[in-house]
Amino acid sequence: MIEAFIFYLFASLTVASATTVVTVRNPIHAALFLVLTFFTSAVIWMTLEAEFLAIILVLVYVGAVMVLFLFVVMMLDINIARMREGFVQYLPLGIGVALVMLALMLSVVTGDIFSSEAMLEPIPKAADYSNTKALGGVLYTEYVFAFEIAAVILLVAIVAAISLTMRKRPKTKYQSPPDQIKVRKADRLRIVKMRSSNFEP
Amino acid sequence: MSEFFHSTFQFLPEPVQYTVYTLLKVVVILVPLFVVVAYYTYAERKVIGYMQMRRGPNRVGPLGLLQPFADMFKLMFKEIIIPTNSNRYLFIIAPVITFAPSMAAWAVIPFNDTLVFSDINAGLLYILAMTSVGVYGVIIAGWASNSKYALLGAMRSAAQIVAYEIAMGFALVGVLMAAGSLNLGEIVGGQRGGLSNWYFIWLFPLFMVFLISGVAETNRAPFDVAEGESEIVAGFHVEYSGMTFAVFFLAEYANMILIAMLTSLLFFGGWLSPVPGLIGDSIGWLFAKTSVFMFLFLWFRATFPRYRYDQIMRLGWKVLLPVTILWLVVEGVLVYFKIGPWSG
Numbered sequence: 214m215i216e217a218f219i220f221y222l223f224a225s226l227t228v229a230s231a232t233t234v235v236t237v238r239n240p241i242h243a244a245l246f247l248v249l250t251f252f253t254s255a256v257i258w259m260t261l262e263a264e265f266l267a268i269i270l271v272l273v274y275v276g277a278v279m280v281l282f283l284f285v286v287m288m289l290d291i292n293i294a295r296m297r298e299g300f301v302q303y304l305p306l307g308i309g310v311a312l313v314m315l316a317l318m319l320s321v322v323t324g325d326i327f328s329s330e331a332m333l334e335p336i337p338k339a340a341d342y343s344n345t346k347a348l349g350g351v352l353y354t355e356y357v358f359a360f361e362i363a364a365v366i367l368l369v370a371i372v373a374a375i376s377l378t379m380r381k382r383p384k385t386k387y388q389s390p391p392d393q394i395k396v397r398k399a400d401r402l403r404i405v406k407m408r409s410s411n412f413e414p
Numbered sequence: 415m416s417e418f419f420h421s422t423f424q425f426l427p428e429p430v431q432y433t434v435y436t437l438l439k440v441v442v443i444l445v446p447l448f449v450v451v452a453y454y455t456y457a458e459r460k461v462i463g464y465m466q467m468r469r470g471p472n473r474v475g476p477l478g479l480l481q482p483f484a485d486m487f488k489l490m491f492k493e494i495i496i497p498t499n500s501n502r503y504l505f506i507i508a509p510v511i512t513f514a515p516s517m518a519a520w521a522v523i524p525f526n527d528t529l530v531f532s533d534i535n536a537g538l539l540y541i542l543a544m545t546s547v548g549v550y551g552v553i554i555a556g557w558a559s560n561s562k563y564a565l566l567g568a569m570r571s572a573a574q575i576v577a578y579e580i581a582m583g584f585a586l587v588g589v590l591m592a593a594g595s596l597n598l599g600e601i602v603g604g605q606r607g608g609l610s611n612w613y614f615i616w617l618f619p620l621f622m623v624f625l626i627s628g629v630a631e632t633n634r635a636p637f638d639v640a641e642g643e644s645e646i647v648a649g650f651h652v653e654y655s656g657m658t659f660a661v662f663f664l665a666e667y668a669n670m671i672l673i674a675m676l677t678s679l680l681f682f683g684g685w686l687s688p689v690p691g692l693i694g695d696s697i698g699w700l701f702a703k704t705s706v707f708m709f710l711f712l713w714f715r716a717t718f719p720r721y722r723y724d725q726i727m728r729l730g731w732k733v734l735l736p737v738t739i740l741w742l743v744v745e746g747v748l749v750y751f752k753i754g755p756w757s758g
Contacts, residue, residue, distance in 0.1 A: 241557060245504075248550065268539045276546025277576055280553065284572045287557055287565065343535045345596055390728060 220260055227253040240286050248279050261335060265344040439531055443520055451667040452482035458712050465716040492656035497560055500653070504558035509654070509661035512551025516665040519544040519672055524599045526685045526697045537598040538586055541676065542579075545631060548665065549575045552633075552640060552650045555662070559653040567649025570723060571640035574630060577730035582627040584738035588620040588745055589613060589680045592755070602684035604755070609688040611755035614681035616748070619741045621681045623734045625707075628673035630730070632666060634711055636718035637726055644720075670711050671704070678703035 230249040237243050251274045258267035321327050352360050426434070456471065456478070463470025471478035496502055522537040524530035534540060549572060556568020590596055592613055593604035605612050614621040630637040641649040651662050678684060678700060685700040687693045721729070748754050 245554070264534070264536055265539070268536055268543045272539065272543040272546055276543060276549070277579065280546075280549055280572050280576055283553055283557075284569065287553075287569070343596075345536055345539075388724065390725070 216260060220257065223253045223256045223260075227257065240289075241283065244279065244283050244286050247282075248275055251275050251279065262338060263344060265348055443531060444517060447517075447520065447668060447671070448664075450671060451664055452486065454667050454671065454708065455485070455663075456482050457708075458715070461709070461712045462716045465713075486660070489656055489660040494656045494658050495653070497653045500560040501558040504554050505653075506658070508551045508555035508558055509658045509665070510551070511554060512548050513661045513665040513668075515544040515547040516668045516672065520668075522598060523672070523675060523679070524602065524684070525700060526695070527599065529697070530599060533597070533599060536596045538590060538596045538601070541598075541672075542583060542586065545669070545672075546575070546579055548669065551662070551665070555654070556650040559650075561653050563646040563648070563652045564650050566646050567640045567642070567652070570642075571633060571650060574633075574637065574639065574726060574730070577727060578627040578630040578734075581623055581730055581734040581738055582631060584735065584742065585617075585620040585624040585627065586680070588617050588738065588742055591742070591745055591749060592617065598679055602679055602686065605683040605686060606690075607755065608690050609683075612681065612683040612686075612688075613755070616754045617681065617741065617745065619737050621677070623738050624681070625677060625710075626734060627730070628677065629711065629714060630726070632669045632673055632711075634666075634670060635715040636721050638720060639723050639726060642720065671708060674707035674711065675700070675704045677707050 227250055230246045230253065233246045234243050234250060237246060251270060255267040255270045255275075258264075258270065325331060459481070460470040460478070471481040474480040474484045496505055519541050521532045522530070522534055522540050524533070552571045552575075553568045556564040556566075556571070559565075589601060593601040595601060595604070609615075633640045639645075639649075641651075646652070651659055654662060682703045683699075684703075685695050685697050687695050687699055
């Protein structure tokens with residue numbers, strides 16, 4: 214009873230906030246609604262007893278990815294009026310993509326593999342059952358190869374991103390902390406002895 | 415305690431009993447927390463005062479002991495000013511978003527073997543997730559204020575928290591490698607057997623990284639560039655007044671106490687006694703250890719000048735992160751050859 218209530222509350226919140234992400238005008242509001250969507254989906258995962266995935270969703274997507282997203286969106290000077298200019302022009306294409314997506318989702322949900330008959334309600338686990346341990350066990354034994362490949366692909370992406378920005382910029386001024394630490398008083402300061410008065414009586 | 419409560423309130427239906435009992439437990443944790451926060455602000459002003467050869471607050475009540483309440487009432491009766499062209503809803507909701515996670519994180523903190531509000535398996539992850547949500551309050555406050563200084567403060571805070579959260583997370587990976595569990599109670603249990611088994615000895619670099627990133631995560635001096643009075647006035651909360659400002663303030667101090675308590679739980683054996691033969695384990699040990707780290711926060715503020723922004727970024731990414739990764743490798747070797755407290 215209470216589980217159903219929690220599910221319907223957060224499922225409707227998820228759908229509502231996800232819809233708002235694409236309809237709201239202000240990009241910052243859109244990003245914030247995306248955060249809310251992540252949060253409510255985390256709660257739904259929690260009701261499925263996937264507490265590790267739920268907390269990781271909050272930790273990684275809400276705590277790190279969306280912070281960087283907001284960071285970038287706030288820094289950009291976005292002209293909302295200009296962004297909406299091509300709306301009518303791209304409308305047919307957009308509707309086409311939306312219909313394809315809808316068909317795809319319907320085929321998945323109504324198909325045999327993910328239908329509500331095939332996906333029964335999970336059996337509640339005992340309190341000492343550790344989701345994290347179970348996931349780690351599978352990830353590092355059965356799927357270790359795929360896991361490592363995913364890690365290498367991520368590493369390649371990091372290297373690519375860094376190499377794109379690491380070009381030589383001769384005009385940029387850098388501070389070198391080791392050099393700054395090595396500086397001694399004699400390098401910067403010259404003490405001049407002079408008489409207290411230059412006026413000869 | 416639970417039986418006593420349920421027998422006294424038998425006349426109520428079962429779910430109501432449960433709800434009331436849970437709410438009571440929340441009150442039992444949060445009310446002392448608020449009192450500690452109030453007197454922590456007093457202690458900060460006194461401690462820094464004496465470190466700077468002055469007396470600190472000593473006018474309201476004996477020895478100035480009523481000062482926190484005077485401050486509280488002052489803030490409560492002040493007007494909340496909402497700047498023109500600011501985003502009204504986000505402006506009001508921002509302090510709440512900072513405050514709520516800083517309270518919610520306390521749900522999984524164990525005070526001794528049995529005294530814990532919610533004994534969940536992934537306790538450590540939950541705390542990391544909650545503390546990472548708190549940054550939204552700062553970012554939203556900075557943006558919604560429609561002020562240059564506030565926006566700059568928010569930007570600084572976002573970059574800083576993302577950087578230090580990674581170092582902090584890696585330091586915690588070391589702790590959970592040692593304990594083999596994400597449950598805070600079991601992590602403390604893994605340090606049983608006196609001072610030599612506490613993790614700070616075996617994970618000393620990780621302890622240092624955790625403490626430094628803890629100070630950075632709470633936006634405290636010397637990493638308080640998000641506020642940076644001398645550069646950007648008060649940073650993200652420059653437009654906040656009255657109670658909205660007080661809520662930011664409360665959250666910051668609650669977070670400091672949380673970091674201090676986590677340090678003593680994860681690296682200093684929590685409620686365990688340093689000499690188990692002589693003195694028994696008790697909750698007093700936990701509070702004593704926590705107060706030491708709470709004092710450190712104040713000492714840092716009185717001692718160190720503020721870091722320059724690029725130095726903060728360099729320290730986070732180029733110093734703390736490599737140190738943690740290196741020590742994780744060392745720890746892996748130690749665990750493999752069964753050297754250390756985890757050998758048993």
